[in-house]
Amino acid sequence: MEYSELNTTPFFKGLSVLWVPFLATPVHVARRMLALAGARPGELVVDLGCGDGRILLIAAEEYGCRCIGVEIDEKLAELARKRVEERGLSKSIEIFTGDLMNFDVSQADIVTVYLTPAILGKLSLKLKKELKKGARVVSHDYPIPEWRCIFKENIRTRGYHVHRIYLYRK
Numbered sequence: 001m002e003y004s005e006l007n008t009t010p011f012f013k014g015l016s017v018l019w020v021p022f023l024a025t026p027v028h029v030a031r032r033m034l035a036l037a038g039a040r041p042g043e044l045v046v047d048l049g050c051g052d053g054r055i056l057l058i059a060a061e062e063y064g065c066r067c068i069g070v071e072i073d074e075k076l077a078e079l080a081r082k083r084v085e086e087r088g089l090s091k092s093i094e095i096f097t098g099d100l101m102n103f104d105v106s107q108a109d110i111v112t113v114y115l116t117p118a119i120l121g122k123l124s125l126k127l128k129k130e131l132k133k134g135a136r137v138v139s140h141d142y143p144i145p146e147w148r149c150i151f152k153e154n155i156r157t158r159g160y161h162v163h164r165i166y167l168y169r170k
């Protein structure tokens with residue numbers, strides 16, 4: 001499936017649903033996010049808005065984590081599932097299709113997000129309410145409102161984009 005075919009989610013029908021487009025975290029940035037979060041074997045990593053599932057593939061393959069991806073775009077969720085299957089990681093990674101605001105994150109050890117400030121604003125309270133003590137949250141490019149960042153790192157890649165990683169701990 002081509003990238004151009006993937007960004008086809010209609011601008012929501014679901015009305016109350018907050019949505020942001022698919023923009024993939026570069027693999028080396030994803031690796032750094034998981035390293036900063038201190039991912040350990042057996043921990044549960046949840047990527048809210050998982051896109052093609054790349055963060056989860058790394059978490060499962062390189063860190064031995066259990067993983068869940070939540071993705072509202074059916075085509076992307078399907079692509080993520082296909083990648084999981086191709087890599088033989090179906091026992092470690094599960095992909096759910098749906099709105100991330102409806103997903104219970106209370107079991108997560110690590111939550112990864114690459115979302116817009118608007119949706120992070122809504123998510124902030126939900127994470128505070130649901131996450132267990134000690135859970136880590138790693139956000140790509142945008143800080144999570146009302147959370148105290150414990151570590152921030154900038155990663156410069158080719159081109160002008162400086163990727164920002166924000167780390168939090170409940």
Ligand SMILES: C[S@@+](CC[C@H](N)C(=O)[O-])C[C@H]1O[C@@H](n2cnc3c(N)ncnc32)[C@H](O)[C@@H]1O
Binds near residue numbers: 009017050055099
């Ligand atoms: C910027 S992309 C990040 C993809 C992936 N996490 C990564 O870092 O490569 C944001 C993703 O969130 C998904 N998304 C946006 N709003 C969502 C919502 N309300 N519920 C679930 N997924 C959502 C989009 O379809 C898109 O795939």
